[in-house]
Amino acid sequence: MIELRHLRYLVAVAEEGHVTRAAERLGIQQPPLTRQIRALEAELGVTLFERLPRGVKPTEAGRVVVEAARDVIERAGRLKDVARRAARGEQGRLAVGYTSSGAFNPFIAERIRAFRQARPGVQLALAEDGTTELIQALRDGRLDVAFVRSTPHDLSGLSIEPLLEEEMVAALPADHRLAPSAGPIPLSALADDTFVFYRRPTGPGLHDAIMAACLAAGFSPEVGQEAPRMSSTLGLVASGLGVSIVPASMRQMNMQAVAFVRLAGAGPVAPILLASRRGDRASLVQRFREEVREAARKTKAGAGLHDQPRPETLA
Structure with a gap:
C-alpha cells in the first residue's frame, strides 16, 4: 500500500537529485530510503529514477508520478484546515427544507440567505414541500433541518422548536x-x-x-x-x-x-417551527439551529415579523 510518506520520499529524491542528500533532508538513513524507492517502483510497476554516476534523475514516468505526488501531498496538507472548518460549521453540506408558504416568508428567506453569505464554503441544498413530506425527508436523512407549519403527531426521533407566529x-x-x-x-x-x-x-x-x-x-x-x-x-x-x-x-x-x-x-x-433530528450533533446543524433561534428571539423582541423589510423570496 502506498502511504503519504512514500510520496514525500519520492518528491525529496526528485528535488535533490541524490538519494543521500534526500535522506539527510528527510532525517532518515540512505539505505532505508533506497529500499522505499525500490519498493514504490515495484508497487507501481515502473522505473521512477534513472541511476547516474553522481545521483539520480526522474524517468519520463517518474516525472509524471512526482507531479501527481506533489498534488496529493498538497491536498493532504489542506485536510487539517478542511477538518477544522467542518468542525466549526464552515464547511460541508446542509440540506434545508421549507413549506410552499415558507418560501415567501421574509424570516425564513433571510435566515437561509444570511447563513449562505456567512459560510461560502458550505453547500446549501434547498427543498420545498409540504410539512408531511418534509418531516419524512428528515426521518429518511434526506434533509438536515426544515421550516414547517405544524407539529407532527409522531415526534419520535424529532426535535420541533417553535420560532414565530405569522x-x-x-x-x-x-x-x-x-x-x-x-x-x-x-x-x-x-x-x-x-x-x-x-x-x-x-x-x-x-x-x-x-x-x-x-x-x-x-x-x-x-x-x-x-x-x-x-x-x-x-x-x-x-x-x-x-x-x-x-x-x-x-x-x-x-x-x-x-x-x-x-x-x-x-x-x-x-406558526413557524424548525424541525430537525433529535440528537443530531453535526456542527452545521447545530450552528444553523442556534442562529435561527437567536434571530427569532431578536425578531420577537423587536418590531415583529410583519414590520420587517421583505428580502428576496426563495421561490
Missing part, C-alpha cells in the same frame, strides 16, 4: 364584495363564501388552524376546492373559485386578481 389574512377575488375594504374584517363576514383550502394531508397545521378559526367565528366553512400548494390556492382564488385564508407573507406574490385583507380580532396564525 399573521394570516383573507385572500379574496379582486371583484369580491369585501375586496375594496381596507380592513380589518371579521372572519364571520366570509361565512357565506365558498372556501379554497390548502390540502390537509400536505399542510395539516394551516388547514386545521383555519378550520378552527372559522368554527370559533360561528360557522363551518363550505370548502369548494383544495389545492396541493399555497401558490395553487391563490391561483384558484384569482380564478374566482372561492376565498381563502393565507399567511400574510403570501402578499408578496402580488397577484393582481387577488385582494389581501387583514382579519379583525384574534384570527388564525401560521
